[in-house]
Amino acid sequence: MAQRVHRTCSLCEAMCGLTFEVEGDRVVGVRPDEDDVLSHGFVCPKGMAIPAVQDDPDRLRTPMRRTAAGSFEPISWEEAFALAAERLLAIRKQHGSDALGIYVGNPIVHNHGALTIRAGLMNALGTKNAFSAGSQDTSPRFASSYHLYGSSFSIPVPDVDRTDYFLCIGANPYVSNGSFLTAPNMRARMRAIVARGGKTVIVDPRNTETAKDSSEYIAIRPGTDAAFQLALVQVLVEHRRIDRDWIARETTGWDAIERRLGAFTPEGVAAHTGIDAATTRRIALEFADAKTAAAYSRIGVCNSEFGTLATWATDVLNVAGGRLGAVGGSMFPTPAMDTAPVLERTKADGHARWHSRVRGLPETLGDLPAAVLAEEMATQGSGQIRGFITFAGNPALSVPNGRRVSRALSNLDFMVSIDLYVNETTRHADVILPPAWGLADDHTDIVFSNVSVRNVARWSPPVVPQGENEKADWEILLELTRRLGGGPTGNAVLDLGFKIGGVFGLKWTPELMADIMLRSGTYGDKFLPWSNGLSVKKLREHPHGIDLGPMEVGIQHRIRHKDRRAHLAPVPLLEALDDYTEKVRDVPNPDELLLIGRRELRTCNSWMHNVPALVAGRDRCVLYVHPDDAARAGVRDGEDALLESRVHTGSLRVQVTEEVRPGVVSLPHGWGHAAAAPWQRVAGEHPGVSINDWTDDERTETVVGQSILNGVPVRLHPATAHETAAAS
Ligand code: SF4
Numbered sequence: 001m002a003q004r005v006h007r008t009c010s011l012c013e014a015m016c017g018l019t020f021e022v023e024g025d026r027v028v029g030v031r032p033d034e035d036d037v038l039s040h041g042f043v044c045p046k047g048m049a050i051p052a053v054q055d056d057p058d059r060l061r062t063p064m065r066r067t068a069a070g071s072f073e074p075i076s077w078e079e080a081f082a083l084a085a086e087r088l089l090a091i092r093k094q095h096g097s098d099a100l101g102i103y104v105g106n107p108i109v110h111n112h113g114a115l116t117i118r119a120g121l122m123n124a125l126g127t128k129n130a131f132s133a134g135s136q137d138t139s140p141r142f143a144s145s146y147h148l149y150g151s152s153f154s155i156p157v158p159d160v161d162r163t164d165y166f167l168c169i170g171a172n173p174y175v176s177n178g179s180f181l182t183a184p185n186m187r188a189r190m191r192a193i194v195a196r197g198g199k200t201v202i203v204d205p206r207n208t209e210t211a212k213d214s215s216e217y218i219a220i221r222p223g224t225d226a227a228f229q230l231a232l233v234q235v236l237v238e239h240r241r242i243d244r245d246w247i248a249r250e251t252t253g254w255d256a257i258e259r260r261l262g263a264f265t266p267e268g269v270a271a272h273t274g275i276d277a278a279t280t281r282r283i284a285l286e287f288a289d290a291k292t293a294a295a296y297s298r299i300g301v302c303n304s305e306f307g308t309l310a311t312w313a314t315d316v317l318n319v320a321g322g323r324l325g326a327v328g329g330s331m332f333p334t335p336a337m338d339t340a341p342v343l344e345r346t347k348a349d350g351h352a353r354w355h356s357r358v359r360g361l362p363e364t365l366g367d368l369p370a371a372v373l374a375e376e377m378a379t380q381g382s383g384q385i386r387g388f389i390t391f392a393g394n395p396a397l398s399v400p401n402g403r404r405v406s407r408a409l410s411n412l413d414f415m416v417s418i419d420l421y422v423n424e425t426t427r428h429a430d431v432i433l434p435p436a437w438g439l440a441d442d443h444t445d446i447v448f449s450n451v452s453v454r455n456v457a458r459w460s461p462p463v464v465p466q467g468e469n470e471k472a473d474w475e476i477l478l479e480l481t482r483r484l485g486g487g488p489t490g491n492a493v494l495d496l497g498f499k500i501g502g503v504f505g506l507k508w509t510p511e512l513m514a515d516i517m518l519r520s521g522t523y524g525d526k527f528l529p530w531s532n533g534l535s536v537k538k539l540r541e542h543p544h545g546i547d548l549g550p551m552e553v554g555i556q557h558r559i560r561h562k563d564r565r566a567h568l569a570p571v572p573l574l575e576a577l578d579d580y581t582e583k584v585r586d587v588p589n590p591d592e593l594l595l596i597g598r599r600e601l602r603t604c605n606s607w608m609h610n611v612p613a614l615v616a617g618r619d620r621c622v623l624y625v626h627p628d629d630a631a632r633a634g635v636r637d638g639e640d641a642l643l644e645s646r647v648h649t650g651s652l653r654v655q656v657t658e659e660v661r662p663g664v665v666s667l668p669h670g671w672g673h674a675a676a677a678p679w680q681r682v683a684g685e686h687p688g689v690s691i692n693d694w695t696d697d698e699r700t701e702t703v704v705g706q707s708i709l710n711g712v713p714v715r716l717h718p719a720t721a722h723e724t725a726a727a728s
């Protein structure tokens with residue numbers, strides 16, 4: 001008889017509850033958990049596809065070593081660990097710590113085991129050459145929060161369940177299911193805003209799935225979100241709609257911003273943003289007049305040329321409108337496991353504490369911008385990356401100028417990948433260490449309770465037993481860390497404590513770390529046996545999770561600056577603002593064509609395309625082109641065309657649609673699987689093309705140096721058969 005196991009989905013930030021039906025070590029069914037305290041029965045197609053990953057015959061089950069012929073052969077765990085450690089240590093001995101580099105993919109943020117060992121691994125590596133998916137799309141948010149509130153993880157979240165006016169910029173929550181906004185079923189939540197008499201406004205260069213279902217859609221030119229938002233602030237100032245008492249009490253630096261707003265009148269930025277001044281003025285006053293209102297921006301904004309400035313401007317708008325920390329506004333959660341103090345203790349948090357060797361771009365939250373990855377591998381000299389680790393990441397598809405990244409990976413002295421698959425990146429690895437699929441381990445969300453619309457806590461048990469020859473990802477990272485001479489915490493005293501404690505049975509585990517965070521946190525039992533507070537043990541008794549209430553009013557509980565005030569005018573942002581003031585006057589070239597990305601419901605970044613149900617149906621990897629631009633370029637719907645950027649010219653299929661504004665073309669990310677076709681047979685039959693073949697690693701955002709993935713200048717040409725063959 002099948003057993004039921006309740007578990008949180010760990011694929012995206014929504015943290016939906018799932019109920020698995022299990023027979024022995026096999027998942028025989030999955031369905032939404034109607035009793036889950038946060039998702040209440042919501043689930044998306046990716047969550048329902050989890051058993052297909054478990055059963056995927058192409059998923060690696062044993063360590064692999066690359067052969068001289070470029071294929072892979074199975075080896076034992078001992079052989080794999082020994083080879084990886086020997087080669088990495090040899091590179092470090094000969095060339096120094098910075099000759100080692102690491103790229104960590106997005107799945108780590110959904111994996112408490114890997115997250116809790118990360119500091120130990122980084123300490124053991126001792127390199128400044130760390131990169132992550134976050135340094136591809138989130139550094140502007142981290143840097144803004146770090147400067148504004150004193151912690152990269154003090155992130156305000158729109159109180160969508162209580163707001164009357166939701167201004168959503170550069171985000172598509174119907175498809176993303178929320179990004180730094182953990183709120184499963186955003187469709188229902190946004191419809192509820194309208195149903196209670198409120199309004200939802202989407203600002204985006206594309207009339208997205210979310211925009212089509214919203215009260216109003218505003219088509220903005222890519223990369224101009226900062227100007228639009230600052231113009232909204234300027235209108236609030238002009239109409240004396242600012243709560244100056246609150247600002248004086250809770251913040252510093254307002255005057256420095258106000259002095260600079262003269263350059264951002266709605267009329268002055270209209271040509272730049274493509275939004276007429278009357279619309280900007282109307283939206284500003286609607287935002288001010290609504291009983292409650294929240295402004296929110298995300299990846300479309302982060303990934304643009306002025307991404308940090310635009311992210312910061314969202315928070316400034318919320319401050320100006322009296323919406324920061326107010327019910328129905330942009331509020332701070334009170335997480336059961338608070339990431340901010342852990343980052344402080346491990347000295348992981350910060351911005352611009354060191355810079356990349358070749359181009360001098362700054363780190364953010366310990367990671368260098370992934371845009372410099374290829375040049376740090378390819379440029380000779382001291383500190384050149386020669387040995388590389390990837391963890392659940394696919395930089396060949398997710399980093400700009402992916403073909404250059406791929407060439408750089410192929411020229412490394414040694415590469416080890418911890419990954420479920422041979423993919424476009426791990427095909428270059430010398431050794432692949434495949435973890436057990438996450439269903440075989442406990443799960444809890446450390447990161448996303450920090451950005452959840454409702455404070456909740458959950459602990460999920462394993463769904464299936466771990467196989468005899470399987471290891472959890474954290475076990476693999478722990479073993480690598482130890483063989484590189486480090487310990488699990490990265491703190492010499494604590495690591496020694498665990499070593500000595502091991503004699504008496506005290507073992508470092510992710511569960512122990514999570515339990516300490518939980519018990520010492522706001523809702524924790526503080527290790528008092530008589531307390532009713534939270535612990536892992538208590539969460540285990542509540543398989544659908546525990547609801548801890550709505551977000552708290554005020555901002556001081558999430559401010560880490562000593563004065564407990566939001567610092568609105570940090571130097572890097574003011575400098576960026578001054579630079580930008582010149583640029584908002586530029587008149588856009590009427591012939592410009594800017595490439596933007598696109599997220600899809602059935603795509604999980606660059607993976608899960610090997611699941612048949614997620615690639616079935618029409619070809620989704622097509623370039624959206626506005627009819628005016630298609631006519632001008634001479635390309636036709638359903639036919640191939642040539643897309644040209646500074647770094648690549650390649651063929652792709654065109655879909656002519658008014659969904660994008662004129663001057664904008666859009667391609668989804670995460671595709672381009674031709675190179676991995678021998679190892680991922682389903683994905684290989686639906687390869688698509690990678691948008692990051694066209695994005696440019698030389699063009700970076702102004703404050704954090706992150707790749708510009710939205711607003712890439714391109715040209716479009718008709719493809720003759722000869723040109724198509726030559727470009728592919
Ligand atoms: S929305 Fe995200 S968390 Fe929910 S089922 Fe889908 S992938 Fe999983």
